[in-house]
Amino acid sequence: MRKAYIAGNWKMNMTPGKGAAFASELAKAAKDAGADVKIMVAPPFVTIPAVIDALKGSDIIVAAQNMNDHKSGAYTGEVAPEMLKDLGVNTVILGHSERRSYYGETDEFINRKVLLAIEEGMDVVLCVGETLEEREEGKLEEVLSAQLSGDLMNVSAEAMSHITIAYEPVWAIGTGKTATPEDADSAHAFIRSFVAKLYSSDIAENLIIQYGGSVNASNVKALMAKENIDGALVGGASLSVEKFLPIITYNK
Numbered sequence: 001m002r003k004a005y006i007a008g009n010w011k012m013n014m015t016p017g018k019g020a021a022f023a024s025e026l027a028k029a030a031k032d033a034g035a036d037v038k039i040m041v042a043p044p045f046v047t048i049p050a051v052i053d054a055l056k057g058s059d060i061i062v063a064a065q066n067m068n069d070h071k072s073g074a075y076t077g078e079v080a081p082e083m084l085k086d087l088g089v090n091t092v093i094l095g096h097s098e099r100r101s102y103y104g105e106t107d108e109f110i111n112r113k114v115l116l117a118i119e120e121g122m123d124v125v126l127c128v129g130e131t132l133e134e135r136e137e138g139k140l141e142e143v144l145s146a147q148l149s150g151d152l153m154n155v156s157a158e159a160m161s162h163i164t165i166a167y168e169p170v171w172a173i174g175t176g177k178t179a180t181p182e183d184a185d186s187a188h189a190f191i192r193s194f195v196a197k198l199y200s201s202d203i204a205e206n207l208i209i210q211y212g213g214s215v216n217a218s219n220v221k222a223l224m225a226k227e228n229i230d231g232a233l234v235g236g237a238s239l240s241v242e243k244f245l246p247i248i249t250y251n252k
């Protein structure tokens with residue numbers, strides 16, 4: 001049985017002060033509402049310590065939105081996994097489409113980070129997904145296969161229990177357009193079958209696959225009702241309790 005896993009990617013929003021206040025409010029609201037899904041929030045790096053402090057005593061996981069592919073050294077402006085772990089952060093989002101498109105992250109580069117995160121004992125939320133052009137050209141499966149095999153290269157079967165996949169069609173991120181639950185489910189089914197081929201049917205069966213792309217209070221139930229959709233990676237609607245609470249309590 002795969003436990004629902006809902007994550008909020010704050011992107012470049014929330015100062016430490018605002019993030020801490022929001023996180024406290026969210027933890028209280030989630031507790032009062034009896035939320036029983038796995039919840040994660042990913043603040044910007046500088047906001048992480050304040051959010052960790054604000055979430056003491058709560059089950060909400062604090063993750064990073066990125067990390068460097070080296071352990072330490074002359075990489076100005078970068079953050080190493082050890083620094084995150086020292087703060088108590090054990091989960092990292094890698095391969096987000098905004099990192100791929102704005103910062104030129106390739107599958108090879110993302111793979112180095114995935115391998116380092118695994119070596120450091122961290123959990124990874126690995127984002128994959130196609131652009132509108134690729135979907136319209138019928139390349140969905142080709143794109144997902146290339147991303148999955150590139151990003152997971154040399155990741156062992158044992159390490160796969162530390163990997164969550166987020167299927168995020170690029171055209172649905174921050175646009176208000178959502179994939180239909182049927183389209184999302186069929187992409188998720190493809191990802192699961194591809195992982196079964198790469199690893200085993202057992203690993204594929206246990207793999208948590210989140211959907212991301214304009215998830216909100218109105219579409220979360222229909223998405224989560226689908227067999228292969230195990231959670232959500234939420235951007236815009238994760239930035240207020242009013243919008244995020246109905247998502248993390250979609251099953252109430």
Ligand code: PEP
Nearest residue numbers: 173174212213214235236
């Ligand atoms: C995201 O940031 O991964 C995302 C899916 O954003 P949004 O929910 O705003 O589309």
